[in-house]
Amino acid sequence: MNSPSGSAAGPADAGKEHVVALGGVDFAIDGKTVFRGLDIAIRRGSVTAIMGPSGTGKTTLLRLITGQVQADRGSVRVDGVDVAGLGRRELYGLRRRMGMLFQNGALLTDLDVFENVAFPLREHARLPERLVRALVLTKLQAVGLRGAAGLMPQQLSGGMARRVALARAIVMDPDILLYDEPFAGLDPISMGVVMRLIRSLNDALGISSIVVTHDVREISQIADASYILSGGQVVAEGTPADLRDHPSPVVKQFMEGLADGPVSFHYPAPDCATQLLDRGRPT
Amino acid sequence: MTALLAEMYSSLRGFLERLGALTRFFGRVLWLSPGAFGRPRLVVEQVYNSGAMSLVIIMTCGLFVGMVLGLQGYDLLQRFGSEDALGVGAALSLLKELGPVVTALLFAGRAGTALASELGLMRATDQISAMEVMAVDPMRRVVVPRFLGGVIAMPLLTAIFIMVALFGVQLVGVQFLGVDQGQFWSQMRDAVELGDVAEGLTKGLVFGVACSLIAVFEGYHAQPTAEGVGRATTRTVVISAVTTLVLDYILTAIML
Ligand SMILES: Nc1ncnc2c1ncn2[C@@H]1O[C@H](COP(=O)(O)OP(=O)(O)OP(=O)(O)O)[C@@H](O)[C@H]1O
Ligand SMILES: [Mg+2]
Numbered sequence: 001m002n003s004p005s006g007s008a009a010g011p012a013d014a015g016k017e018h019v020v021a022l023g024g025v026d027f028a029i030d031g032k033t034v035f036r037g038l039d040i041a042i043r044r045g046s047v048t049a050i051m052g053p054s055g056t057g058k059t060t061l062l063r064l065i066t067g068q069v070q071a072d073r074g075s076v077r078v079d080g081v082d083v084a085g086l087g088r089r090e091l092y093g094l095r096r097r098m099g100m101l102f103q104n105g106a107l108l109t110d111l112d113v114f115e116n117v118a119f120p121l122r123e124h125a126r127l128p129e130r131l132v133r134a135l136v137l138t139k140l141q142a143v144g145l146r147g148a149a150g151l152m153p154q155q156l157s158g159g160m161a162r163r164v165a166l167a168r169a170i171v172m173d174p175d176i177l178l179y180d181e182p183f184a185g186l187d188p189i190s191m192g193v194v195m196r197l198i199r200s201l202n203d204a205l206g207i208s209s210i211v212v213t214h215d216v217r218e219i220s221q222i223a224d225a226s227y228i229l230s231g232g233q234v235v236a237e238g239t240p241a242d243l244r245d246h247p248s249p250v251v252k253q254f255m256e257g258l259a260d261g262p263v264s265f266h267y268p269a270p271d272c273a274t275q276l277l278d279r280g281r282p283t
Numbered sequence: 284m285t286a287l288l289a290e291m292y293s294s295l296r297g298f299l300e301r302l303g304a305l306t307r308f309f310g311r312v313l314w315l316s317p318g319a320f321g322r323p324r325l326v327v328e329q330v331y332n333s334g335a336m337s338l339v340i341i342m343t344c345g346l347f348v349g350m351v352l353g354l355q356g357y358d359l360l361q362r363f364g365s366e367d368a369l370g371v372g373a374a375l376s377l378l379k380e381l382g383p384v385v386t387a388l389l390f391a392g393r394a395g396t397a398l399a400s401e402l403g404l405m406r407a408t409d410q411i412s413a414m415e416v417m418a419v420d421p422m423r424r425v426v427v428p429r430f431l432g433g434v435i436a437m438p439l440l441t442a443i444f445i446m447v448a449l450f451g452v453q454l455v456g457v458q459f460l461g462v463d464q465g466q467f468w469s470q471m472r473d474a475v476e477l478g479d480v481a482e483g484l485t486k487g488l489v490f491g492v493a494c495s496l497i498a499v500f501e502g503y504h505a506q507p508t509a510e511g512v513g514r515a516t517t518r519t520v521v522i523s524a525v526t527t528l529v530l531d532y533i534l535t536a537i538m539l
Binding site: 066093095098107109119123124172 | 404405408409410412413414415416417418419420424
């Protein structure tokens with residue numbers, strides 16, 4: 001894997017070239033296998049895209065990295081530390097250095113927009129109110145929602161909620177930012193803003209970004225590296241250019257958005273004709 | 284037959300597992316509780332949420348329970364020609380039984396369900412996960428203040444219920460049915476002891492712990508779906524009611 005950003009030089013330790021590294025990860029939920037032998041390495045300081053069909057476990061991957069769920073086998077390392085081996089306190093210490101944008105925003109419904117963004121600051125740092133105000137309004141300005149500071153989450157549209165959540169994710173200036181579908185439900189203008197924001201945050205603050213998304217074309221413009229997941233494994237990795245010219249039909253199908261190909265658009269089901277003719281309900 | 288036994292066995296097992304989980308949860312809540320007073324505002328907010336929100340329903344029900352008690356008590360006592368004892372009879376039954384038990388049932392229905400559905404919804408919309416990822420312990424930040432708010436609110440609500448109910452008894456007994464005002468109050472003052480008051484408030488406190496714990500436990504562990512939240516709410520009311528009545532028997536047996 002080659003990173004065009006070339007900003008791999010992290011701390012002195014050479015083993016820390018990769019900020020996040022998954023090795024041979026197996027993971028099953030409710031007896032259903034999500035990952036089998038997953039290997040991913042995220043280069044420090046890069047924007048890495050994670051793509052894949054719906055339901056392949058992209059959100060689950062982020063939950064593994066933040067230690068919300070644990071791998072059945074294999075290792076999940078963040079900054080060289082195995083997440084599974086951490087106690088509650090150490091895990092919380094690690095998470096303070098991560099910011100995560102949830103797929104649906106996950107704003108706290110009993111706080112207004114301003115307080116939602118201020119939440120991590122108030123919980124973790126005793127800052128003077130003036131500074132809190134300045135930090136929160138700056139971040140809200142960055143996502144174009146300074147004017148919405150007084151609204152409650154219920155008064156926001158889905159796209160606005162996601163932008164507020166983005167402001168909240170960056171308010172603590174994390175080292176690692178995880179984005180779950182940052183572009184879903186955004187209009188083209190906010191999409192462009194958020195795209196540039198992801199890239200500029202990454203470069204200005206030396207953050208490592210992991211972006212889960214379906215929007216192949218958009219992410220290709222800003223990603224240094226991409227992974228395509230399917231069937232519990234990595235099916236392709238490389239720079240956006242590598243993936244465009246990838247020989248594998250799976251990758252081609254995904255990059256070009258075709259319904260027919262090796263990846264089934266359908267959730268596993270009995271044969272369609274049989275099921276339609278036989279009037280019984282699907283089992 | 285064996286199927287029936289197997290069914291009973293598995294539901295007993297499920298019950299015991301749940302009880303074990305509840306006990307562990309309770310332990311953790313207690314362990315974290317002293318820390319919550321470092322941020323009293325969070326607790327005070329929840330006392331307001333649980334307490335002030337239940338106030339109207341508690342007072343309305345208290346008034347009517349008291350008025351019914353006035354009618355029934357008068358009817359019973361006048362058969363023995365001792366209507367004047369209405370005050371003391373009503374006061375004791377309210378302090379020792381009706382006050383704490385009815386308040387707890389109402390509390391479970393009003394504040395308990397609100398707590399459970401709020402927490403369940405926070406779980407279903409990833410708010411709990413979001414806090415965890417922000418390195419904020421949701422037990423500390425969300426669960427414990429809500430639990431303590433309920434625990435503090437319950438004895439206060441019990442006291443208010445009893446006072447309003449006594450007013451209701453007095454209204455019916457003295458104003459409508461003509462029991463002697465002086466006798467009504469003076470007998471009450473002579474016969475009711477501090478121990479009776481303590482018994483009522485102890486029950487209120489214990490029921491408050493039980494009902495708040497059940498509500499936050501069910502809400503926090505709700506399945507993260509709309510249906511799961513609904514189920515958690517229902518379970519809160521049912522389990523709280525049963526637990527309250529069972530605990531009431533145990534407490535009465537101990538304190539009598
Ligand atoms: N709590 C859960 N219980 C049972 N199965 C789950 C649970 N969470 C996820 N799964 C399963 O794990 C698989 C991966 O889910 P995940 O949410 O990670 O997918 P995703 O790649 O993020 O999909 P999308 O792009 O639609 O968000 C899915 O097939 C889903 O059925
Ligand atoms: Mg997802």
